[in-house]
Amino acid sequence: MTDSRSVARLKKPAMAEAAIAIDSTRIELARARVMARAWAETIVETRRTGQAALFARAAIEAFAACVAPQLTLSPSFVMVRGRLDATARQLAASIGREAAMLPVLKGCHFLTSLYATLLPGRERSALGAFYTPPALTQRLLDLAGEGGVDWSSARVLDPASGGGAFLLEAASRMRLALEGSEPAFVLAQLGTRLSGLELDPHAASLSQAALEIFLSDLSSASGRAVPVFVKVCDTLEETPVAQYDLVIGNPPYGRVTLSAAQRARYARSLYGHANLYGVFTDVALRWTRPGGVIAYLTPTSVLGGQYYTALRQLLAAEAPPVAIDFVHARRGVFEDVLQETLLALYRKGGKPDRFQVHYLNVDNEREARLTKNGKVGLPVDTGAPWLAPREPGHVELIKAAEGMAARLSDWGYGVSTGPLVWNRFKPQMRTRTARGLHPLIWAEAVTADGRFVFRAEKKNHAPYFKTEAGDEWLVVNQGCVLVQRTTAKEQLRRLIAAELPQAFIDAQGGVIVENHLNMVRALGKPKVTPAAVAAVLNSDLIDQVFRCISGSVAVSAFELEAIPLPSASVMAPIERLVANGAPRVAIERALRGLYGLKA
Ligand SMILES: C[S@@+](CC[C@H](N)C(=O)[O-])C[C@H]1O[C@@H](n2cnc3c(N)ncnc32)[C@H](O)[C@@H]1O
Numbered sequence: 001m002t003d004s005r006s007v008a009r010l011k012k013p014a015m016a017e018a019a020i021a022i023d024s025t026r027i028e029l030a031r032a033r034v035m036a037r038a039w040a041e042t043i044v045e046t047r048r049t050g051q052a053a054l055f056a057r058a059a060i061e062a063f064a065a066c067v068a069p070q071l072t073l074s075p076s077f078v079m080v081r082g083r084l085d086a087t088a089r090q091l092a093a094s095i096g097r098e099a100a101m102l103p104v105l106k107g108c109h110f111l112t113s114l115y116a117t118l119l120p121g122r123e124r125s126a127l128g129a130f131y132t133p134p135a136l137t138q139r140l141l142d143l144a145g146e147g148g149v150d151w152s153s154a155r156v157l158d159p160a161s162g163g164g165a166f167l168l169e170a171a172s173r174m175r176l177a178l179e180g181s182e183p184a185f186v187l188a189q190l191g192t193r194l195s196g197l198e199l200d201p202h203a204a205s206l207s208q209a210a211l212e213i214f215l216s217d218l219s220s221a222s223g224r225a226v227p228v229f230v231k232v233c234d235t236l237e238e239t240p241v242a243q244y245d246l247v248i249g250n251p252p253y254g255r256v257t258l259s260a261a262q263r264a265r266y267a268r269s270l271y272g273h274a275n276l277y278g279v280f281t282d283v284a285l286r287w288t289r290p291g292g293v294i295a296y297l298t299p300t301s302v303l304g305g306q307y308y309t310a311l312r313q314l315l316a317a318e319a320p321p322v323a324i325d326f327v328h329a330r331r332g333v334f335e336d337v338l339q340e341t342l343l344a345l346y347r348k349g350g351k352p353d354r355f356q357v358h359y360l361n362v363d364n365e366r367e368a369r370l371t372k373n374g375k376v377g378l379p380v381d382t383g384a385p386w387l388a389p390r391e392p393g394h395v396e397l398i399k400a401a402e403g404m405a406a407r408l409s410d411w412g413y414g415v416s417t418g419p420l421v422w423n424r425f426k427p428q429m430r431t432r433t434a435r436g437l438h439p440l441i442w443a444e445a446v447t448a449d450g451r452f453v454f455r456a457e458k459k460n461h462a463p464y465f466k467t468e469a470g471d472e473w474l475v476v477n478q479g480c481v482l483v484q485r486t487t488a489k490e491q492l493r494r495l496i497a498a499e500l501p502q503a504f505i506d507a508q509g510g511v512i513v514e515n516h517l518n519m520v521r522a523l524g525k526p527k528v529t530p531a532a533v534a535a536v537l538n539s540d541l542i543d544q545v546f547r548c549i550s551g552s553v554a555v556s557a558f559e560l561e562a563i564p565l566p567s568a569s570v571m572a573p574i575e576r577l578v579a580n581g582a583p584r585v586a587i588e589r590a591l592r593g594l595y596g597l598k599a
Helices: 004-041 045-067 086-097 105-117 121-127 133-148 165-176 183-193 202-213 216-223 260-267 276-287 306-318 394-402 502-509 528-537 539-550 557-561 573-581 584-594
Strands: 157-158 195-199 230-232 244-249 286-297 322-330 343-347 353-364 368-376 413-417 438-440 462-466 480-484 497-500 511-513 517-522
Touching: 004 045, 004 086, 004 105, 045 086, 045 105, 045 202, 086 105, 105 133, 105 165, 105 202, 133 165, 133 286, 133 322, 133 343, 133 353, 133 368, 157 165, 165 183, 165 195, 165 202, 165 244, 183 195, 183 216, 195 202, 202 216, 202 230, 244 276, 244 306, 276 286, 276 306, 368 394, 394 539, 413 557, 480 528, 497 528, 502 511, 517 528, 517 557, 528 573, 539 584, 573 584
Parallel strands: 157 195, 157 244, 195 230, 244 286, 322 353, 438 511
Antiparallel strands: 286 343, 322 343, 353 368, 413 517, 438 462, 480 497, 480 517
16 A cells, blocks of 8 residues: 555656656757747748748647647638748647647647747737736736636636637636536536637637647537637727626737727827727726726836826726736846736726735746735825835835825926937037037936036037027026936936036036936926935935836936925925035935935
8 A cells, every 4th residue: 555655755756757858848849949930030021920820820730639639620710821831841840749748738828929939020019929928827817816706707808819828828727617517518608708809810810729729628528619719800999898807918018009089989098109008908997897807917117107197097096906916037038028017907996995016036937936015005196106116125115105295396396308319410419619519418427426527428429519590499508407317227226316507507508418318407496406306316215216116227207207205395404414515325314214214
């Protein structure tokens, strides 16, 4: 007789061997993907999409022949003209057979995303065809489950379903929840409760094929065909019905030009130029039933970006966040598009409340570790940036910042960007001074330690500028605080500011400020001096507060204007320290005191 411990001991080597075999399959597949890409790049762009579709179809057919030999895949949603040459056909078939060595969902994910990587770059970007890796798909479904989604009864929609990453994972959880039921019943349930919408017919076909493979055992046991889950359509043109318990996905993002009718339809969530992500979130709200949830992979800029002002207001009013996970991926784990993302769960008709924040540390495409990190609430002005902790220490900081009602505007300042876009004025740049020229202020004039130094040291940067008739709008005559608009990722600080002194401007008869700088300018008589504003912006405390507003290296006027600050009336001690040339640590200590934080 063997006890359970000895069984475990016996099983371990077998499991280890299986894991090694899977790892070597992954290595083989990674190599084959490189070959497939190299092959795709030899094809002219006009034919590449069709060839990519044929290649992926051939691979998934070979995969199906190994893992579900009894299955006949339904035809693709569209016919593709042309044929694969013999070499490509062989490569595709061998990739399909190799992928069959992986667990079936992982194999499906590999093959559907292979299609996206073979697409011409421009088309891939236009569609936003970057499919979600399993580590993120699984966690987003877990979040939905934690939000109350019951897989045994929930209706689920992915409105941009691509290769079916979420459809497959949802199908897996739904069938598990119905384990023990008749296969025909399970198939029928999935058929009525799981749907995808997708613009790209090739991606839609691949996802349908993957679902047919995954559910093929139920199909053969019941003698019923696997239902059609995906509709090929433009989601923005569909008429929504608020019937889903869960709308889930990784919607495309990037700027989009909407038709006049679409702009009118989505006006409630638009602010300035439309972004696909915002529109797809608006769409999700329309498909979700009251009380249902939306689980979206989301660019972090949604929390603080100006373009998302109306969307934040809409979400706060109709579907406030319940939980967010910031995704921290090791370099190279994802394609760039997934670097600045979070997973968000919103409840339609929920009450705005403090919501849970987690960090999801992603080690590779498949594995992630989760850390809980406090709760945060929405600001009173829900269109303003939503402060969120990017690291553990930020929770206390946000609590302190929530009590700070003043903004730069209350101190008497507005923020704009330097007006000169240099490459539009190249002929007017000068390397030497002469009468009538103005100094040209570049980002490097603001030193890392917060001083203003007139210099132009980088490539193409000239120190002087010749204005011509009509250029008066470029000349800055008023002292201000300059803040760099971008900082390098590896730089310690996000906010780098310096006072541009009035005396320097007066001595030069006005200066020209280049566009990589923000200008914090007094509107009338300010309540806080520019020197104190610069010192506050250069403090570590405000640098950290700013990171709770923006996770990116860009520093926009909108975000600067949203920094929670102490009232101008309590700034006298800081003013004194700055006027007396006190060291930074002393200013830092005094500022922390104003926020009610320990020194
Ligand atoms: C970021 S991918 C996500 C795909 C899949 N849900 C996943 O997570 O792997 C976005 C998908 O949206 C699709 N898409 C873009 N615009 C669309 C539109 N107007 N209607 C429907 N789908 C669209 C793209 O083709 C692409 O497959």
